[in-house]
Amino acid sequence: MRGGRTPLPHWVDIGLIPLANVVLAFLVAGFIVLAIGENPLVAVRVLIAGALGDSEGIGYTLYYATNFIFTGLAVAVAFHAGLFNIGGEGQAYIGGLGIGLVLLAGDRYLPFSVLLPLTLLAGAGFGAGWALVPAYLQAYRGSHIVITTIMFNFLAAALMVYLMVNVLIAPGSMSPQSREFGPAAHLPFIHDVLAPIGINLTATPLNLSVVLAIVLCVFVWLLLWHTPFGFELRTAGHSEAAAIYAGVRPRRIIIISICLSGAIAGFVGLNEIMGVQHRLLLNFAAGYGFTGIAVALMGRNHPLGIVVASILFGILSQGGTELAFSIPTITRDMIVVIQGLVILFSGALPQLSRPWFEWLFGMLQRQVPAMRGV
Amino acid sequence: MVLTLSATLRVATPLILGAIAGLFSERSGIIDISLEGKMLASAFAAATVAALTDSAWVALGVGILIAGAFSLVHGYACVTQKGNQVVSGIALNILASGLTIVLGNAWFHRGGQTPNLSAKARFMALDLPGAVSLRDVPVVGPLYGEFISGHNLIVYAALLAVPLTQWVVNNTRFGLRLRAVGENPQAVDTAGISVAWLRYRAVLLGGLLTGTAGTYIAIAQNAGFSRDMTAGQGYIALAALIFGKWRPYPVLGACLMFGLLDAIAIRLQGVRVAGIGEVPVQFIQASPYLLTVILLAGFIGKAVAPKAAGVPYVKER
Numbered sequence: 001m002r003g004g005r006t007p008l009p010h011w012v013d014i015g016l017i018p019l020a021n022v023v024l025a026f027l028v029a030g031f032i033v034l035a036i037g038e039n040p041l042v043a044v045r046v047l048i049a050g051a052l053g054d055s056e057g058i059g060y061t062l063y064y065a066t067n068f069i070f071t072g073l074a075v076a077v078a079f080h081a082g083l084f085n086i087g088g089e090g091q092a093y094i095g096g097l098g099i100g101l102v103l104l105a106g107d108r109y110l111p112f113s114v115l116l117p118l119t120l121l122a123g124a125g126f127g128a129g130w131a132l133v134p135a136y137l138q139a140y141r142g143s144h145i146v147i148t149t150i151m152f153n154f155l156a157a158a159l160m161v162y163l164m165v166n167v168l169i170a171p172g173s174m175s176p177q178s179r180e181f182g183p184a185a186h187l188p189f190i191h192d193v194l195a196p197i198g199i200n201l202t203a204t205p206l207n208l209s210v211v212l213a214i215v216l217c218v219f220v221w222l223l224l225w226h227t228p229f230g231f232e233l234r235t236a237g238h239s240e241a242a243a244i245y246a247g248v249r250p251r252r253i254i255i256i257s258i259c260l261s262g263a264i265a266g267f268v269g270l271n272e273i274m275g276v277q278h279r280l281l282l283n284f285a286a287g288y289g290f291t292g293i294a295v296a297l298m299g300r301n302h303p304l305g306i307v308v309a310s311i312l313f314g315i316l317s318q319g320g321t322e323l324a325f326s327i328p329t330i331t332r333d334m335i336v337v338i339q340g341l342v343i344l345f346s347g348a349l350p351q352l353s354r355p356w357f358e359w360l361f362g363m364l365q366r367q368v369p370a371m372r373g374v
Numbered sequence: 375m376v377l378t379l380s381a382t383l384r385v386a387t388p389l390i391l392g393a394i395a396g397l398f399s400e401r402s403g404i405i406d407i408s409l410e411g412k413m414l415a416s417a418f419a420a421a422t423v424a425a426l427t428d429s430a431w432v433a434l435g436v437g438i439l440i441a442g443a444f445s446l447v448h449g450y451a452c453v454t455q456k457g458n459q460v461v462s463g464i465a466l467n468i469l470a471s472g473l474t475i476v477l478g479n480a481w482f483h484r485g486g487q488t489p490n491l492s493a494k495a496r497f498m499a500l501d502l503p504g505a506v507s508l509r510d511v512p513v514v515g516p517l518y519g520e521f522i523s524g525h526n527l528i529v530y531a532a533l534l535a536v537p538l539t540q541w542v543v544n545n546t547r548f549g550l551r552l553r554a555v556g557e558n559p560q561a562v563d564t565a566g567i568s569v570a571w572l573r574y575r576a577v578l579l580g581g582l583l584t585g586t587a588g589t590y591i592a593i594a595q596n597a598g599f600s601r602d603m604t605a606g607q608g609y610i611a612l613a614a615l616i617f618g619k620w621r622p623y624p625v626l627g628a629c630l631m632f633g634l635l636d637a638i639a640i641r642l643q644g645v646r647v648a649g650i651g652e653v654p655v656q657f658i659q660a661s662p663y664l665l666t667v668i669l670l671a672g673f674i675g676k677a678v679a680p681k682a683a684g685v686p687y688v689k690e691r
Binding site: 032036037084086133137141142143144146147148150151152154155158159161162165166290293294297329330331333334335336337338339340341343344347348349350351352 | 461481613
């Protein structure tokens with residue numbers, strides 16, 4: 001399937017070629033920066049200084065990375081089942097709605113310790129629920145999940161505009177926002193958590209949902225590679241025929257994996273609504289779902305790779321803000337360009353650089369006889 | 375009433391062009407969800423060129439060229455590199471939405487907008503012969519003057535593209551091979567016809583049509599480019615393509631229906647209807663997506679995609 005004629009060492013296939021794809025994406029991005037008359041090297045320096053230069057930058061970087069881990073994991077889980085969930089955008093949006101509804105209903109009566117599990121359930125439940133219809137249609141009615149999840153992204157956006165403008169808007173508010181939640185419904189910020197033990201950090205939006213993101217990474221890793229269910233899921237993703245032969249029910253796998261994917265995406269709402277905004281509003285999930293695709297592709301659908309890719313995109317997001325500040329010619333939308341390029345090179349053209357490495361290794365083997373045995 | 379119908383036609387034009395573009399691509403076996411990105415990129419290109427040259431025709435040419443370039447990238451990824459067609463489409467959509475703002479901001483310093491265009495640099499409404507003199511005749515006058523006449527050239531071109539596509543797909547050698555390559559590329563290859571060349575031609579036709587659609591949005595419907603101005607119309611075109619089951623006339627019908635829904639939604643903004651209260655406009659605007667999902671679920675007939683769509687063609691070794 002992937003095989004060219006020259007076999008390459010395993011580490012080239014899983015390490016060097018993916019790296020080359022990301023490098024290509026950044027090279028093209030560099031040329032675009034050159035084309036608009038700026039120096040890409042200066043841009044990179046500003047970007048890294050903005051993202052990692054001080055504790056404030058790092059806090060923002062990790063806060064963005066938290067969202068990317070959620071949406072990246074969501075894409076990866078579905079991908080291992082051979083399905084492409086591009087509905088992360090809508091599932092994150094609706095998951096946030098669920099979280100917001102629980103907090104609006106309970107923030108005056110319930111303590112934080114009761115609210116937190118309820119919001120976790122609501123975020124996962126609403127996200128999974130929004131994914132359930134496309135999953136059902138894929139499994140039982142044969143309609144393509146890519147198309148239905150695209151449609152559901154738009155439906156989620158329309159539903160949210162309706163709810164925020166007509167139902168959930170705070171009385172007397174001009175902009176479509178709900179009232180602010182009470183203090184019991186705030187997820188603690190990391191700088192508040194660490195202050196009592198003597199670590200003083202600048203105030204940033206980074207909150208406890210980053211812990212959930214890491215826990216979910218471990219959970220997904222255990223589930224996919226260390227449980228019978230994970231084995232079934234990956235088998236179904238690899239070959240449906242083989243899966244059926246082995247007694248796996250593909251329809252069940254489709255429903256569970258897509259709902260799990262939606263549930264994980266729903267936690268973007270935890271970070272945004274309960275962690276940072278403390279109220280329901282519009283467009284809080286904007287773009288995170290699509291970045292998740294880039295993150296998953298770049299991280300090769302492995303939790304560890306996803307963490308690395310998320311941090312990289314976190315650096316781009318935070319550094320991009322600084323960049324737009326100090327070099328006004330380059331707007332924050334440059335990150336969107338880089339996302340598109342990463343998806344293009346890592347996802348759509350993954351074998352582009354392969355012939356170059358085949359040529360290189362062919363040369364090496366002819367030059368260095370000792371390598372023939374490798 | 376006539377005004378709503380007339381608005382329907384104007385709203386439906388980019389949908390028709392986009393959906394027909396998708397039709398050529400998908401009938402050849404290449405899934406194209408990058409309609410949105412191509413329309414956006416060509417809208418930006420057309421608005422930029424129109425602002426610089428003051429010529430609508432040059433703008434149309436460049437709009438088509440840019441959409442064609444995006445199509446070539448899509449074709450290269452899907453046909454030559456045998457990559458994932460959906461991923462490639464998403465990449466192009468995201469790339470277009472970022473690149474148009476980055477370049478627009480760098481060139482015009484207006485936060486991603488392009489300068490407002492003069493009438494000379496746009497495609498303006500045409501009055502068909504007799505439209506003005508017939509205006510006072512009841513029924514026929516408004517119908518001819520407002521609905522049939524009074525649109526710009528691209529609207530008529532889009533309407534003409536439908537029968538033309540029907541003819542090309544059903545009655546020409548290219549059309550026969552196009553349909554064959556979307557259903558059974560092995561058979562086409564066995565007959566000694568290049569699968570890759572056929573598919574490249576199909577995606578390039580898509581570039582021509584999406585380029586026209588984007589140009590229409592930027593310099594005929596509006597007077598310049600603004601951020602994300604295609605606003606999901608490429609996806610609605612995709613929905614219309616599925617709703618019309620990949621056939622030209624049903625696709626036209628779906629586009630007109632979605633256009634009508636949009637025109638009605640704009641008219642009903644803030645209107646109170648007895649018994650319902652204020653009409654939730656969002657739901658009318660979301661209805662194309664909802665209807666498509668219901669169709670795909672198999673509740674309104676059955677939508678069967680071309681068999682080989684989404685599968686890269688690999689010669690047996």
